[in-house]
Amino acid sequence: MSVYPWIAWFALRRQAAYLAMALAEGLTNAFFGLLRAFILIALWRERPALGGWDAADAVTFSFVTQALLGAVQVFGGLDLTARIRSGDVAVDLYRPVSLQGWWLADDLGRATGTLLLRSGPPLLCGALVFGLRVPGPGRIALFAASFVLAVLVSFGLRYLVALSVFWLHDDRGIQPIALVLTLFFSGMTVPLVVFPDPLRAVAGTLPWSALVQVPGEVFLGRGNAAGALAFQAAWAAALLLAGAAVTGAARRRLVVQGG
Amino acid sequence: MGDALRAYGTLAWAWLRAAAQYPVSMVLLGLASAAVAGLDAAGIGLLFSRVHRLGGFGAAQVLFLYATSQLAFVLSDALLGNADLLARHVREGTFDAMLLRPVSPLVQVATEEYSPRRFAKLVLPAVLLAIVLPRLDTSWTAGRVAMVPVMVASGTAIFCGLWVLVASVQFVLLESHGAGKALTFGGSFLTQYPMSVFARDFVRGVTFAVPLAFVNWQPALYVLDRPDPLGLPAATRLASPAVAVAVCGLAALAWRAGLRRYRSTGS
Amino acid sequence: MIEAGDVRKTFTVRERTGRLRRTRRRVSAVDGVSFTVAPGEFVGYLGPNGAGKSTTIKMLTGILTPTSGTIRVCGLDPSRQRTALARRLGVVFGHRTTLWWDLPLRDSLALVRRLYRVEAGAHRERLDELTALLDLGPFLATPVRQLSLGQRMRGDLAAALLHAPDLLVLDEPTIGLDVVSKATVRAFLERLNTERGTTILLTTHDLGDIERLCRRVMIVDHGRLAFDGSLDALRATAGSGRILVVELARPEPPVAVDGAAVERVEGPRQWLRLPGDANAASVVAALAARHEVRDIALREPDIEEIVARLYQGEIPYTAAH
Numbered sequence: 001m002s003v004y005p006w007i008a009w010f011a012l013r014r015q016a017a018y019l020a021m022a023l024a025e026g027l028t029n030a031f032f033g034l035l036r037a038f039i040l041i042a043l044w045r046e047r048p049a050l051g052g053w054d055a056a057d058a059v060t061f062s063f064v065t066q067a068l069l070g071a072v073q074v075f076g077g078l079d080l081t082a083r084i085r086s087g088d089v090a091v092d093l094y095r096p097v098s099l100q101g102w103w104l105a106d107d108l109g110r111a112t113g114t115l116l117l118r119s120g121p122p123l124l125c126g127a128l129v130f131g132l133r134v135p136g137p138g139r140i141a142l143f144a145a146s147f148v149l150a151v152l153v154s155f156g157l158r159y160l161v162a163l164s165v166f167w168l169h170d171d172r173g174i175q176p177i178a179l180v181l182t183l184f185f186s187g188m189t190v191p192l193v194v195f196p197d198p199l200r201a202v203a204g205t206l207p208w209s210a211l212v213q214v215p216g217e218v219f220l221g222r223g224n225a226a227g228a229l230a231f232q233a234a235w236a237a238a239l240l241l242a243g244a245a246v247t248g249a250a251r252r253r254l255v256v257q258g259g
Numbered sequence: 260m261g262d263a264l265r266a267y268g269t270l271a272w273a274w275l276r277a278a279a280q281y282p283v284s285m286v287l288l289g290l291a292s293a294a295v296a297g298l299d300a301a302g303i304g305l306l307f308s309r310v311h312r313l314g315g316f317g318a319a320q321v322l323f324l325y326a327t328s329q330l331a332f333v334l335s336d337a338l339l340g341n342a343d344l345l346a347r348h349v350r351e352g353t354f355d356a357m358l359l360r361p362v363s364p365l366v367q368v369a370t371e372e373y374s375p376r377r378f379a380k381l382v383l384p385a386v387l388l389a390i391v392l393p394r395l396d397t398s399w400t401a402g403r404v405a406m407v408p409v410m411v412a413s414g415t416a417i418f419c420g421l422w423v424l425v426a427s428v429q430f431v432l433l434e435s436h437g438a439g440k441a442l443t444f445g446g447s448f449l450t451q452y453p454m455s456v457f458a459r460d461f462v463r464g465v466t467f468a469v470p471l472a473f474v475n476w477q478p479a480l481y482v483l484d485r486p487d488p489l490g491l492p493a494a495t496r497l498a499s500p501a502v503a504v505a506v507c508g509l510a511a512l513a514w515r516a517g518l519r520r521y522r523s524t525g526s
Numbered sequence: 527m528i529e530a531g532d533v534r535k536t537f538t539v540r541e542r543t544g545r546l547r548r549t550r551r552r553v554s555a556v557d558g559v560s561f562t563v564a565p566g567e568f569v570g571y572l573g574p575n576g577a578g579k580s581t582t583i584k585m586l587t588g589i590l591t592p593t594s595g596t597i598r599v600c601g602l603d604p605s606r607q608r609t610a611l612a613r614r615l616g617v618v619f620g621h622r623t624t625l626w627w628d629l630p631l632r633d634s635l636a637l638v639r640r641l642y643r644v645e646a647g648a649h650r651e652r653l654d655e656l657t658a659l660l661d662l663g664p665f666l667a668t669p670v671r672q673l674s675l676g677q678r679m680r681g682d683l684a685a686a687l688l689h690a691p692d693l694l695v696l697d698e699p700t701i702g703l704d705v706v707s708k709a710t711v712r713a714f715l716e717r718l719n720t721e722r723g724t725t726i727l728l729t730t731h732d733l734g735d736i737e738r739l740c741r742r743v744m745i746v747d748h749g750r751l752a753f754d755g756s757l758d759a760l761r762a763t764a765g766s767g768r769i770l771v772v773e774l775a776r777p778e779p780p781v782a783v784d785g786a787a788v789e790r791v792e793g794p795r796q797w798l799r800l801p802g803d804a805n806a807a808s809v810v811a812a813l814a815a816r817h818e819v820r821d822i823a824l825r826e827p828d829i830e831e832i833v834a835r836l837y838q839g840e841i842p843y844t845a846a847h
Binding site for chain 1 (some may be wrong): 287300309314412436
Binding site for chain 3 (some may be wrong): 268269270276277352353355356358359360361362363367371372438451467519522524
């Protein structure tokens with residue numbers, strides 16, 4: 001059997017060790033979900049059919065995105081960064097498995113574990129305080145696919161950021177840039193349907209929308225689900241291919257410099 | 260207390276001098292963190308691109324809330340925000356080393372890696388406040404003018420108290436770190452908006468249980484001369500300094516209790 | 527300098543006993559330890575892992591409050607007067623630096639000066655002195671994270687001594703150091719103790735440190751002080767005397783000599799254990815009178831072996847007193 005499922009499985013199990021911490025984070029996610037829901041309700045009270053959504057859509061979106069936030073790691077970061085900075089990555093590159101594959105498997109496991117542990121509190125809070133739009137089984141399946149694709153896109157972006165450390169030696173400059181782009185264009189700051197029109201159209205084509213906005217819409221059943229999944233898949237493929245190319249360049253650089 | 264303040268000053272200065280050796284990286288990192296902090300303002304801007312009022316408040320009034328909330332929060336974050344890292348120091352054993360030194364460990368945690376970029380986030384709210392103040396539709400009495408700096412100072416003190424309270428809980432529950440963020444970062448986010456957008460029971464909670472409403476909401480009602488949706492007595496609007504003193508006192512007690520517990524359990 | 531009277535520390539540990547059930551159990555980490563250390567002493571503090579060494583050190587330095595018992599360090603109560611004590615105390619952890627990773631050593635030391643409010647002139651003087659003694663010059667400008675372990679340890683020693691403490695507490699200061707670095711650190715500590723009169727309490731697993739430096743040894747085991755005495759007294763513990771190795775002309779049955787017992791026979795060689803107070807010269811004379819002896823070697827008792835046998839319970843600690 002291939003080693004990748006094992007990597008993913010160990011990463012998933014590792015999350016269980018941080019049960020209490022995940023619960024604490026989940027509570028904060030629930031609180032932020034509450035705040036965002038109140039604000040969006042006030043917005044939709046003024047503009048009842050804004051962007052084709054109703055207030056119930058906006059509320060559900062607030063809590064679903066808070067449930068997703070940890071799993072798709074909106075705030076960025078990959079443990080690989082620290083390994084590149086310390087030089088430990090040389091050990092990883094000598095392993096007979098692909099660097100990208102190893103970390104992708106690890107991230108898929110981590111994301112699944114995080115989703116299981118941290119999505120409970122915000123969804124429960126939303127359901128109890130406001131009531132949420134609950135999708136049927138078919139839509140749940142589509143959402144699951146969209147979630148996996150969102151993790152792939154998120155990983156693709158974070159992997160490129162991590163590899164940039166090979167050239168920049170430090171990620172303290174690029175990390176906040178990535179963070180601003182992600183928070184703003186993913187729909188975390190405000191849902192993209194609130195964006196004024198030309199900006200909304202542009203944001204909808206960028207990869208960050210695949211992280212939060214698109215899975216949120218699939219969950220709500222708004223828009224064309226097949227098109228949404230295809231959009232995510234295209235970005236995932238493009239980013240993973242770019243990651244593979246950059247891995248090759250990084251490996252050559254490491255060999256030339258002798259670690 | 261005087262000793263602690265002096266120690267805070269000398270330590271922060273020593274760190275600043277160390278950071279000043281890399282001026283370019285300092286400025287760039289400052290700009291970057293200011294940009295992250297500016298996202299909330301961008302969010303408010305986007306909402307007001309679609310509506311003229313939110314919870315009965317116009318753009319200038321909401322930006323006034325944003326600016327006062329963020330001035331207070333960023334100042335408190337710069338002064339004591341590092342207390343949030345307490346659990347990490349305990350876990351990595353560096354907290355023990357701090358106990359071996361003749362300076363309060365709170366001062367040591369707070370000044371660790373002190374950098375001028377902590378203050379970069381002040382620029383945007385300060386500029387926004389300057390833009391928005393003349394556009395507020397209120398009659399500027401001496402009391403209202405004086406209230407603006409008073410509310411920023413009390414807000415800063417309340418947030419400082421919250422940072423220390425949240426850190427004190429970490430002595431007992433190392434894993435509570437993630438939940439404490441609801442109070443600090445959550446408080447920072449929530450005070451950017453008029454309380455009239457939130458449900459009444461929720462507003463009662465953040466008035467009486469966790470006094471976030473006193474950071475800027477109650478004094479802003481005074482400055483803007485607006486009625487209180489909860490109908491609280493007029494004196495409540497002037498209560499922020501007293502609430503700030505109470506929160507800081509409570510935080511000091513909690514910190515001492517936490518430290519005592521740490522030293523008797525050796526967690 | 528240090529007075530500890532019947533000091534105890536118990537911890538409550540929670541254990542998972544079932545899937546969900548947890549039970550609380552009280553564990554005594556330190557179980558009634560008493561000792562005094564006089565000014566100017568150089569004391570080694572030994573004990574197997576988990577014996578209560580670090581807990582004792584943490585109580586002496588004020589990090590932990592004892593459950594019961596009294597402690598005075600430099601005339602102060604560590605748990606109540608921690609901050610005042612910190613000014614008179616230097617502490618070095620071998621496995622953990624108290625310096626700041628990202629700062630150059632010089633800045634780290636400047637920060638220490640501010641923490642302890644050392645006056646600038648005195649600081650410069652002490653820094654120059656420590657720089658010369660510990661040879662810090664070549665790496666004062668290097669960030670701490672880039673220092674080698676030996677360099678870092680020297681930096682940590684300097685940081686602990688900048689405020690001229692009366693008492694220096696060292697927790698495994700030579701762990702992981704190479705032979706040369708170890709020798710530097712040991713020579714420095716010896717000078718500090720003899721020339722400056724700084725009292726030093728040294729915790730270590732490296733018995734070389736103890737043999738080279740300490741006149742007095744305390745051994746803690748299972749939370750109790752099991753031995754407290756000089757190094758010679760430790761050597762003279764039951765069955766731990768010197769070993770006489772004799773090579774006879776031909777293999778013989780174990781020889782019989784008064785005041786010595788044969789431990790091992792290998793061909794013509796025999797190993798005789800001499801009790802601590804035995805006179806080696808008379809044993810050798812008696813041997814030479816009755817047997818044809820080719821060669822003789824006298825081996826000092828191996829402190830490492832004694833301590834190992836103490837830890838494993840092969841020698842009772844009572845005999846060591």
